[in-house]
Amino acid sequence: xxxxxxxxxxxxxxxxxxAHSISLPNNWMLHNxxxxxxxxxxxxxxxxxxxxxxxxxxxxxxxxxxxPFAGMRDRLQQLLxxxxxxxxxxxxxxxxxxxxxxxxxxxxxRCSLCRKKGDHYVTSGGLVTEGFRxxxxxxxxxxxxxxxxxxxxxxxxxxxxxxxxxxxxxxxMALFQHLYPDFSRVNEVAFQARGALWIYVAHPSKAxxxxxxxxxxxxxxxxxxKCIQARQALAAYC
Numbered sequence: 001x002x003x004x005x006x007x008x009x010x011x012x013x014x015x016x017x018x019a020h021s022i023s024l025p026n027n028w029m030l031h032n033x034x035x036x037x038x039x040x041x042x043x044x045x046x047x048x049x050x051x052x053x054x055x056x057x058x059x060x061x062x063x064x065x066x067x068p069f070a071g072m073r074d075r076l077q078q079l080l081x082x083x084x085x086x087x088x089x090x091x092x093x094x095x096x097x098x099x100x101x102x103x104x105x106x107x108x109x110r111c112s113l114c115r116k117k118g119d120h121y122v123t124s125g126g127l128v129t130e131g132f133r134x135x136x137x138x139x140x141x142x143x144x145x146x147x148x149x150x151x152x153x154x155x156x157x158x159x160x161x162x163x164x165x166x167x168x169x170x171x172x173m174a175l176f177q178h179l180y181p182d183f184s185r186v187n188e189v190a191f192q193a194r195g196a197l198w199i200y201v202a203h204p205s206k207a208x209x210x211x212x213x214x215x216x217x218x219x220x221x222x223x224x225x226k227c228i229q230a231r232q233a234l235a236a237y238c
Contacts, residue, residue: 159198
């Protein structure tokens with residue numbers, strides 16, 4: 001079994017020196033709670049950026065099966081249906097358990113990365129792209145990618161990357177191009193590497209105001225065009 005592709009909480013402390021959480025420059029913090037959901041030999045891997053606030057709140061309770069994509073599972077299912085990757089009669093909750101055989105789900109940063117703003121910590125929004133500008137945060141992102149993505153399961157055929165922000169695509173594509181010698185760009189939202197097709201899609205967070213336009217593949221909108229390109233890549237390469 002490939003390291004880090006077993007359902008449940010993961011054992012990884014590469015970024016820590018004994019503490020459960022570490023403080024980083026510019027009010028950043030990293031919590032040690034890495035996890036993975038689904039098949040140990042997935043053909044499709046769903047990859048977010050890092051655990052959000054909803055997932056962290058549930059993670060404190062200890063039970064893992066309810067953590068992945070908590071608060072956005074319905075929209076994640078809609079996303080997979082829009083890409084013709086999931087039949088409408090399947091339940092997303094079943095897909096995120098140890099009984100799953102096709103799908104896997106995790107995040108680029110397996111632990112929870114957050115930043116303090118005022119009296120609270122944020123886990124989404126501009127944080128995702130801001131991290132690439134902080135050397136210490138960028139190093140964590142790169143270390144996590146090397147650890148968990150440099151040798152993905154041989155069964156992997158497609159990776160669904162959640163997020164279509166232009167800067168996020170640019171920064172992560174540069175990371176993957178460095179990581180994979182066989183990197184080959186397909187279009188604005190897709191590339192090939194390690195025998196798999198990697199596709200950027202709309203993030204299913206309820207805070208994503210362009211999700212509906214992406215899901216409907218509206219040709220007159222930027223979000224819709226990205227959905228069309230994702231479907232084209234899937235049709236051509238999978």
